[in-house]
Amino acid sequence: MAGGQKPKRNNEQAGRFSTPEPVRRLVWVRAAGHCEQCGVDVTRDFRTGKTFNWAEVAHVLPASPQGPRASAGYDEGAAERHTVDPDNLMLLCPSCHARTDLDADGYPTHDLSRHHRDHIDQIRHAASRGETQRASGLVILGGHFATENIVRARDLADAMLSESLWADEDIQILRLRAPGLDGRDEVYWRAIEQDIDKSLQDRLTKRTNALGDPLNLAVVGLADIPTLIRVGRQLGDRSNRFLFSRDRSGTLRWIDPAAPAPEWTYVGPPPGDGPIALVLALSAALADAAILDALPGARIARFTLPTPEYGLIRNRATIDSFRRALQPHLSQLEASTPDPLHLFAAIPAAIALEFGALLSTNHAHQYVIYDREGGSNPFAKMMELGPRQPSPTAIEQ
Ligand SMILES: [Zn+2]
Incomplete structure (x- = not known):
């Protein structure tokens, strides 16, 4: 006024x-x-x-x-x-x-x-470009869903500006390929990984030549959870990430920049010999029965919220808080078994990216990621993630 x-x-x-x-x-x-x-x-x-x-x-x-x-x-x-x-x-x-x-x-x-x-x-x-940070904008759209979930480059540019991030070149929209007839198998994941590496490699090379700074990357992803985890792992150790999250109305700006972090709760797995299922139930509840159907005899560890909700990410601090809260539990779980950890997740896209990034840096354990083929179908094993291997393209260079 x-x-x-x-x-x-x-x-x-x-x-x-x-x-x-x-x-x-x-x-x-x-x-x-x-x-x-x-x-x-x-x-x-x-x-x-x-x-x-x-x-x-x-x-x-x-x-x-x-x-x-x-x-x-x-x-x-x-x-x-x-x-x-x-x-x-x-x-x-x-x-x-x-x-x-x-x-x-x-x-x-x-x-x-x-x-x-x-x-x-x-x-x-x-008018005040001196105060802004430059960042490369990247929109990742999965090919698995036949959805109309489109994020425009303009939306990301606006969200970046609201945080004093200036897009230093055209925002890149990376549309990932759809799975073939065999579904999301290991061949598919390798192809996805190469597509992402290739598109990031161009950016990283350019950036390093220009200023030698680590790349600031502003990222928003819309894809299935295994894909987002995979992408997050590829981004994790190679850039300063500024993750954005799309709310139901389609906006990428933070709903409430000052909102406090949610109250994460964690319950560890019961003792025993069964495989360990790590359940991340943040955007929706996940019943034990759905986990046990896919992984009989599983010992379930739960990282959740008092009331899981789709709109839980109100600002970037929510994502940082998720990372800090989960990290010690992951370390503990990894130390407790030489076997893979089995992940079942109902989480927003930005959290899936951040989880993947966590795996790239501190957590070189074997993970098996489960997902559903559509909302009401049972969980199935979708992808195995081990310690990250150098990609063939990286070796050639
Ligand atoms: Zn006019």
Whole structure:
């Protein structure tokens, strides 16, 4: 809010408030003189070449209770407040202004607000590039699901900017191949690993030649859990990772940057001779029966939350906290048996990547990763992960 600014009634349209001049100027300055929708420079007449400010100050929530996007409870007081709030005021060219107000359903409040915030953030970061860190952006899309789960490069760029990470070149979208007729077998995993190595190798080589810094990598992945674990292991020891997580609404920005870490709980396996199943039940509960069906006689160790939920990752600190909380238990489990540890996981994508990264650095044990072919099917053995071998391409170089 710009404190102390009192909106005036607009005489021509009864009930409509108008924005005071100082607030209007702030809207122009924050938008850096460009339309927030189409990006056109609104300080210049292109035909005559003259300087000419031709944009309009537009409302997300309207200047009157009857305006576009006003809901039932939107009264005069709300209209008055929103008319002096720069967070509610966009700089738009006349045609974008007309379109967003005529098609209020097509431009709902939350979309416009988010876009407005992103736009202002982009300008702020562009104007203060000295403070930003550069990072390579990587979007990994699995080929196993036939889903519409698409993350656009633009989404990652926006999320990166919100954390002062500047994409140092085009964001790379890596679409992994789909499994063949034999499903996700060892041939498939080797092919996936090579695809990822190849795409990372290009980045790493370029980066090292340019500055010699370790690569900052901003990563978001959408794939099945075994793939994400595999990718995470490949990323783990070779870059500074900035993992992003996509929430149900599709945004990659953190839901709540200040949220405290969840209360992780751990129960170790009972004594005995059976194989050890490590259950990570974070986004959904996993019943013992489902584990025992796939691994009879298993001794189950559980790392979970009081209430597993899909939206548990509210900020990057959640991921760091997961790593710190799990690490000692992994070490203990590994020390307790020379046999493989069997992993059953219901976890968000970013946690799967982080788990894989953990395996690359400190945990050179044999793991067997289980997954389901679709939500209701039983768990099946999907992939074995041992200590990472150098890939053939790395040896050639
Ligand atoms: Zn425009």
